[in-house]
Amino acid sequence: MHLTERETAWLAGNAGPAIRRAMEIVVALGKIYGAARLIPVASVQISGVSYRNIGAAGLDFLRRWAEEGARVRVPTTLNPTAMDMQAWRAQGFDPAFAAKQREVVAVFARMGVGGGRPIPTCTPYLIGNTPAPGEHIAWAESSAVSYANSVLGARSNREGGPGAIAAALTGRTGAYGLHLDAARRATLRAEVTAPLHSIPDFSALGAIVGRAASKRAPYFEGLPLAKGENLWQEKLKALGAAMAATGAVALYHVAGVTPEAATPAILAPDHETLVVDDLTPGYARLNDAAASVDLVWIGCPHASLAEIALAAEAVQGRRLRAPLWITCARPVKDATAAQGLAAEIEAAGGRIIADACIAIAPVKELGFACVATPSAKGAFYLRNLAGVAAHFGTLEQCIAAAVTGKWEGKKTGRSA
Ligand code: F3S
Numbered sequence: 001m002h003l004t005e006r007e008t009a010w011l012a013g014n015a016g017p018a019i020r021r022a023m024e025i026v027v028a029l030g031k032i033y034g035a036a037r038l039i040p041v042a043s044v045q046i047s048g049v050s051y052r053n054i055g056a057a058g059l060d061f062l063r064r065w066a067e068e069g070a071r072v073r074v075p076t077t078l079n080p081t082a083m084d085m086q087a088w089r090a091q092g093f094d095p096a097f098a099a100k101q102r103e104v105v106a107v108f109a110r111m112g113v114g115g116g117r118p119i120p121t122c123t124p125y126l127i128g129n130t131p132a133p134g135e136h137i138a139w140a141e142s143s144a145v146s147y148a149n150s151v152l153g154a155r156s157n158r159e160g161g162p163g164a165i166a167a168a169l170t171g172r173t174g175a176y177g178l179h180l181d182a183a184r185r186a187t188l189r190a191e192v193t194a195p196l197h198s199i200p201d202f203s204a205l206g207a208i209v210g211r212a213a214s215k216r217a218p219y220f221e222g223l224p225l226a227k228g229e230n231l232w233q234e235k236l237k238a239l240g241a242a243m244a245a246t247g248a249v250a251l252y253h254v255a256g257v258t259p260e261a262a263t264p265a266i267l268a269p270d271h272e273t274l275v276v277d278d279l280t281p282g283y284a285r286l287n288d289a290a291a292s293v294d295l296v297w298i299g300c301p302h303a304s305l306a307e308i309a310l311a312a313e314a315v316q317g318r319r320l321r322a323p324l325w326i327t328c329a330r331p332v333k334d335a336t337a338a339q340g341l342a343a344e345i346e347a348a349g350g351r352i353i354a355d356a357c358i359a360i361a362p363v364k365e366l367g368f369a370c371v372a373t374p375s376a377k378g379a380f381y382l383r384n385l386a387g388v389a390a391h392f393g394t395l396e397q398c399i400a401a402a403v404t405g406k407w408e409g410k411k412t413g414r415s416a
Contacts, residue, residue: 001030001174002037010170018070018169025166030174039136039175044072044168045124046113047079047140048161050360051101053385059100062107065165071112073171077129078108078118079141080302080327080357085120091325091353092366113168120355121329123237123302125152133259136179138167142250143301143377146240149251151233153259155179158250178251185266186219186253188212189273196224196279199307200374200394202235204282206242207376207392211285212274213247219267220254227257234307241301242282242376286379286392287407290370293391296320296402297358297371299327300378305335308352312341314395315348320402324350327357350402363388372401 003011011027013020030038048054054062081101083091088098109116121127122141125148131137133153139145140159148154157177159167167173177183190209196202209218225232236254243249253261260266298311303326311326326345328336333354336342342352359381363371370389371382379392391397391407401407 001027001035003027007038007170007172016069018065018068021065021068022070022166022169025162026170026172026174029163030176033174033176035174035176037175038172039179040171041074041138041167041173042135043129043131043137043139044074044076044159044164045079045129045137045139045141045144046076046108046161046164046168047159049079049104049108049120050082050357051097051104052082052362053360054104054161056100059104059107062104066107066110070165070169072168074168075129076113076168077124078105078113078120080120080122080360081105081355082361083356084353085355087353090351091356094365097362111168119330121302122357123147123304123329126302126304127329127331136173138164138173140164142244143237143241145250146244146252147237149178150240150253150258151236156250158248184217184251184260185268186217187268187271188216188218189267189271190218190220191273191275192220192222193275193277194279198394199231199234199238200392201279203238203242203374203376204279204392205276206239207246207282207286207380208276208279209274210243210245210247210249213243213249215248217251217253218243218249218274219261219271220252223254223257225254225257231306232257234304237301238375245377245380282376283392286376286383286390288370288383288389288391290389290391291406293322293370293372293401293405293407294368295358295363295371296322296324296398297327297373297378297382298324298375298395298398299353300357300359300373300375303328303332305332305339305341308332308336308341308345310395311350311399312344314399315345315350315402318348318399318403320349321405322402324348324399324402325353325358326350327353330354358382359385361386372398372407374398
């Protein structure tokens, strides 16, 4: 692999041990994936932030790197933590766990992440970190990578935890995979004839196509969606997140909507075709048998203000029996307070949670055995990461579950 003089010096340790370690990771990954050279990245997004997931060993690894002088070289943002960094007590977190989680974020802050004041979120693009079309970035959160590649037209592979930190410290990543034109062609054509009425319907569609696509880039035709219409970004956010979770899809194209869909020959001539005429399997596969619902979780990926407004409308005049947690980035939480949406949610018994992802929280330890969500990705990870039972349904079904504490069948309703 070709390295510049500067990169060679970093790898030799001339700029200290922190950057040498980072260069070793970037170069090793580049060699594994056949990169001919490194390329500069405009921004980085780091995952592996939950103390529940990284534990004492992960925190120690980060601490040592920071003590060696690790400092980010490009604008870098942070994925969600396990808890609301301010309101964790009200969520029921143990102070000992909270102290460790706070330390993880503090170490990233010392490295310069978020300019020293990180805002943990999986939707950095909703709070101003919006890469330009064609820009090379190194993001780690799979749903954010999908959104950046597909909706924004930026270029990122799905970075792992240490790989993303290494990219942040060097400002480099290997020129391979989705940074190159060849990997951006679609090899699966998804012809959608099923009616789609809501954001969760797009999530259910993503669950079906993600499973079939695996790592391939799908090209969607027939989606009832126009760029700029109400909730178009939220629908694509849900679609991409579900495909990233149920498959390993990091890029998709939507005819007439996403920026690269009109690129000549973007659909490979030898593509396969998948016809989706029914969303039922997308919902049904992510529903467990448990009848009781202990928690309803909205905001996977982190909710936009518009999504929270939909939830506020849905809970109006209702009294919730099961807790309702809506996760979002802190600036979005602040906006919900300013606009009175937080008060409407709280009046029904719900709560807006900043900074956190419930799938990477110690859900069982918090006393929840079954969680309902209108997100296929959320249900997938609740089962596979948090190890609890899950229900995936429409917003209407999820709010009904919060009111009664029960899941009412597997119907696919027509809510927003
Ligand atoms: Fe975000 Fe967690 Fe969902 S990181 S995409 S809220 S699983």
